[in-house]
Each structure stands twice: as structure tokens, then as C-alpha cells.
Amino acid sequence: MKNMKNLKDRQNTPLGRIYFFSLACIVFVYLTIFFIIYPPRPFNTTLMEDITQEALPTKHDKDRRCDLFRGRWIRDLNRSIYTNETCPTIPVSKNCGRHGRSDTEYLQWRWKPDECELPRFQPENFLRLVRGKKMAFIGDSVARNQMESLLCLLSQAETPIDTYKDSEDRDRTWHFPTHNFTLMVIWTKFLVPATERLTNGTSSGDYDLQIDSPDPAWASKLPSPIDYIVLSDGHWFFRKLYLHNNNNNTIIGCVFCSEPDTNHLGPAHAIGLTLRTALHFLKKYNEHTTTIVRTFSPSHFENGVWNTGGTCNRTWPLREGDVDLKGYELEVRGAQVEELERVRVGGGRIGVVDVTKMMLVRADGHPGVHWDNQYMKGYSDCVHWCLPGPIDAWNELLLAVIAGLS
Numbered sequence: 001m002k003n004m005k006n007l008k009d010r011q012n013t014p015l016g017r018i019y020f021f022s023l024a025c026i027v028f029v030y031l032t033i034f035f036i037i038y039p040p041r042p043f044n045t046t047l048m049e050d051i052t053q054e055a056l057p058t059k060h061d062k063d064r065r066c067d068l069f070r071g072r073w074i075r076d077l078n079r080s081i082y083t084n085e086t087c088p089t090i091p092v093s094k095n096c097g098r099h100g101r102s103d104t105e106y107l108q109w110r111w112k113p114d115e116c117e118l119p120r121f122q123p124e125n126f127l128r129l130v131r132g133k134k135m136a137f138i139g140d141s142v143a144r145n146q147m148e149s150l151l152c153l154l155s156q157a158e159t160p161i162d163t164y165k166d167s168e169d170r171d172r173t174w175h176f177p178t179h180n181f182t183l184m185v186i187w188t189k190f191l192v193p194a195t196e197r198l199t200n201g202t203s204s205g206d207y208d209l210q211i212d213s214p215d216p217a218w219a220s221k222l223p224s225p226i227d228y229i230v231l232s233d234g235h236w237f238f239r240k241l242y243l244h245n246n247n248n249n250t251i252i253g254c255v256f257c258s259e260p261d262t263n264h265l266g267p268a269h270a271i272g273l274t275l276r277t278a279l280h281f282l283k284k285y286n287e288h289t290t291t292i293v294r295t296f297s298p299s300h301f302e303n304g305v306w307n308t309g310g311t312c313n314r315t316w317p318l319r320e321g322d323v324d325l326k327g328y329e330l331e332v333r334g335a336q337v338e339e340l341e342r343v344r345v346g347g348g349r350i351g352v353v354d355v356t357k358m359m360l361v362r363a364d365g366h367p368g369v370h371w372d373n374q375y376m377k378g379y380s381d382c383v384h385w386c387l388p389g390p391i392d393a394w395n396e397l398l399l400a401v402i403a404g405l406s
């Protein structure tokens with residue numbers, strides 16, 4: 001309960017408000033640009049067809065060649081292993097049930113890879129695998145969202161102890177004493193150092209990035225040795241950015257800027273460059289570290305953007321045919337996977353939790369208006385994911401991936 005109170009306090013502080021406001025701003029810029037580049041197609045409300053109630057016959061579960069990320073969501077009436085009542089660490093802002101979300105169909109799906117079965121998350125299996133180890137999630141608030149999902153899942157087997165929180169509750173560490181497992185989340189917007197530009201003393205929302213070194217906000221806080229890193233980012237890049245190479249003091253290019261004599265790059269390109277820097281750093285950091293990249297997580301505003309009444313109130317996934325497979329989400333994912341493959345060529349333990357495509361259909365999984373939005377009444381959160389919810393599948397995939405790499 002103490003944890004819940006702390007989390008609640010976070011939402012109520014001015015920093016909490018700034019945090020949500022900043023998030024909203026990003027989403028706004030992001031969507032504005034998105035709608036300029038890709039005019040929206042009308043979504044229709046046809047329901048997902050071809051729903052199977054029963055599990056399908058499986059090939060061998062441990063078949064390494066099964067592509068875990070190619071598959072579909074199938075109906076499963078017995079899905080969540082936790083509820084908002086049984087997860088002691090559930091964050092207030094993702095507890096959609098507490099904020100009036102009463103539909104439950106969105107909880108009744110499981111991810112079914114085409115060629116194998118993804119086992120239901122078994123917290124004991126995860127904890128056995130990570131006994132005596134340390135794992136860090138590094139990234140933005142969606143990275144935090146995944147770590148919170150993992151905490152809820154694992155808490156069904158062992159109650160975690162809250163061992164560290166920074167003053168803004170952006171970095172947090174938990175410990176599972178019986179398994180001596182340490183789970184941490186470290187906040188960074190861009191993975192690399194970034195300074196916000198001021199115009200006449202006021203925040204502009206534009207950033208200068210040093211793209212050739214990792215952000216000390218995470219790189220200097222990593223324990224050594226560290227066994228597992230889950231890296232992700234992306235949502236902060238849809239704004240005006242200037243990319244600098246500190247080494248020779250040159251500007252490599254900019255994102256969404258208007259300067260004519262600068263190299264214009266897309267956000268996906270910038271995301272790729274910063275990921276490359278982080279991966280190179282991690283490769284040298286500890287020989288035995290396993291690094292997992294979680295690919296870009298799509299958001300789902302409809303009928304507007306965050307501040308023009310955009311919502312995400314669906315209760316059922318989209319049909320695959322209603323999803324834009326040429327959108328910016330898969331472009332970002334492509335840039336991330338390319339960097340991962342590039343660094344994997346040189347060896348090392350590196351894996352991917354490739355959620356972009358599978359989550360494109362899960363427009364039903366966001367809090368929408370069902371979050372702790374007392375300071376932003378009427379605004380929908382269509383970026384983060386409800387707990388419990390479809391984001392829990394990311395941790396089933398994470399378990400399968402680290403088991404495969406162990």
C-alpha cells in the first residue's frame with residue numbers, strides 16, 4: 001500500500017503534471033506530423049474474424065526457428081494471471097479498472113505465434129532463470145510500463161521489495177529476495193545526452209542530441225556486472241531535433257527542422273543512430289550482458305489528436321486489414337532491427353522483442369480516458385497500456401527470448 005501511495009503522490013506532484021503534459025505534447029507533435037505524412041484512412045468497426053476458442057495444436061515449443069513475432073491474437077477466456085487486486089505494485093495510472101474501465105474482452109486474448117505455442121507466463125520459470133541476476137529496463141515511460149507489467153506478473157510468485165526510487169520516481173529498483181533477483185528501470189528520453197533549447201528563457205520542446213555517446217543518465221547508473229538489459233525508445237523523436245557529433249563538433253543533421261543547409265533526417269533514422277550508440281556502448285560494457293531491444297510501441301488515437309478529442313475507446317482488437325502496414329511505426333521498427341542486426345554480426349548475446357506489428361491491432365489495450373487524469377480531464381492516454389492488458393504478452397515474449405539466449 002505504501003508503494004501505491006507513492007505512485008499516487010507522483011501523479012499529484014507538479015512534476016507528475018509536467019510529465020504528463022510533456023507526454024501529451026510529444027504525442028501531439030507526433031500525430032500532427034503523422035497525419036501530414038500519412039492522411040488517415042477511415043477505420044471501420046468490423047470485428048476480428050476467425051476467432052478460435054481452443055488452443056491450436058503445436059509444434060515443438062522450443063523450436064528455435066519459430067518466429068515468435070509472426071502470429072495473431074486468439075481468444076482466451078482464461079488469460080491474466082493477475083488482476084488489479086492481486087498485483088501489489090500496480091501503478092495508479094495504468095490501473096484502468098480503478099478508473100472506470102468496465103469492459104473485459106481486451107483481457108481475453110493471447111498471442112499465438114504461427115509456428116509454435118507461446119506458453120502462458122509462469123513467474124516461477126522466469127524467476128528461476130534470473131536467480132541471482134540483475135535486469136535493467138532502459139528507456140521512456142513505455143519501458144517503465146513494461147517493467148511494471150513484469151513486476152505484476154512476477155509478484156504472483158514472490159512479492160518484490162521496493163529498494164530504490166529517485167526524487168522524481170523515474171529510476172526505480174526492486175528486489176526479489178528469495179530469488180535474489182534485482183529489477184530496475186532507468187529513465188532516458190533519447191538514450192543519448194540531450195539538452196532542450198530555450199527560446200527567451202522558455203522551454204521550446206526542441207532538443208540538441210549528442211549522438212556519439214550514451215546518456216550518462218543511464219550509462220553511469222548501470223551496475224556492473226549487469227546480466228540483462230531491455231532497451232527501448234522512440235516516442236520522443238517526433239519533434240525538432242539537432243543531431244551533433246561531439247567528437248569532431250559537427251552537426252550530422254536534424255529532424256523536422258527548417259534550416260535549409262542542414263541534412264534532414266527522419267525520426268526513424270535518428271532513432272537508429274542513437275540505438276547504434278547505445279548498443280556499441282553495451283557491447284563493450286560487460287562481456288556477459290544479454291541485451292534485448294524492444295521495438296517501437298504503436299499508439300492509437302482516433303478522431304483527433306490528444307488535445308482535439310482524440311480517443312481510443314475500442315473494446316476489441318482491429319482487424320489486420322484495418323492496420324496501416326506502411327506507417328511510420330514499421331519504419332521505426334525497421335531502423336531498430338537494422339541496428340540490432342548490424343551489431344549482432346560481431347557476436348554477443350543480443351535479442352529482440354519485436355512488438356510493433358503485433359500491437360498495431362491492439363487499439364483496445366490503452367487506458368483511453370481511464371487513467372488518473374484529474375489534471376487533464378477529457379484527455380485520452382492512447383500511448384501507454386492498461387495493466388493487466390496486452391502489454392503482458394511482451395513479457396511472455398521476453399521470457400521466451402531470454403530462455404532461448406541462456
Ligand SMILES: *[C@@H]1O[C@H](CO)[C@@H](O)[C@H](O)[C@H]1NC(C)=O
Binds near residue numbers: 078081
Ligand atoms: C485457468 O488458469 C488457471 C491457472 O492460472 C488454471 O488453474 C485453470 O485450470 C485454467 N482454466 C481453464 C478453463 O483453462
Ligand SMILES: *[C@@H]1O[C@H](CO)[C@@H](O)[C@H](O)[C@H]1NC(C)=O
Binds near residue numbers: 085095097098101102
Ligand atoms: C479493480 O478494477 C475493478 C473494475 O474492474 C474496480 O471496481 C476496482 O475498484 C479495482 N480495484 C483496485 C484495487 O484498484
Ligand SMILES: *[C@@H]1O[C@H](CO)[C@@H](O)[C@H](O)[C@H]1NC(C)=O
Binds near residue numbers: 133134
Ligand atoms: C545476489 O546476487 C548478486 C548478484 O546480482 C550477488 O553479488 C550476491 O552475492 C547474491 N547474494 C546472495 C546472498 O546470494
Ligand SMILES: *[C@@H]1O[C@H](CO)[C@@H](O)[C@H](O)[C@H]1NC(C)=O
Binds near residue numbers: 199200
Ligand atoms: C524573444 O524575445 C524578443 C524580445 O522580447 C522577441 O523580439 C522575439 O520575438 C522572441 N523570440 C521568440 C522566439 O519568442
Ligand SMILES: *[C@@H]1O[C@H](CO)[C@@H](O)[C@H](O)[C@H]1NC(C)=O
Binds near residue numbers: 245247248250
Ligand atoms: C565527423 O565524424 C563523423 C563520424 O564520427 C564523420 O562521419 C564525419 O564525416 C565527420 N565530419 C567531419 C567534418 O570531419
Ligand SMILES: *[C@@H]1O[C@H](CO)[C@@H](O)[C@H](O)[C@H]1NC(C)=O
Binds near residue numbers: 309311313
Ligand atoms: C468512442 O469515441 C468516439 C469518438 O472518438 C465517440 O463517438 C463514441 O461515442 C465513443 N464510444 C464510446 C462507447 O464511448
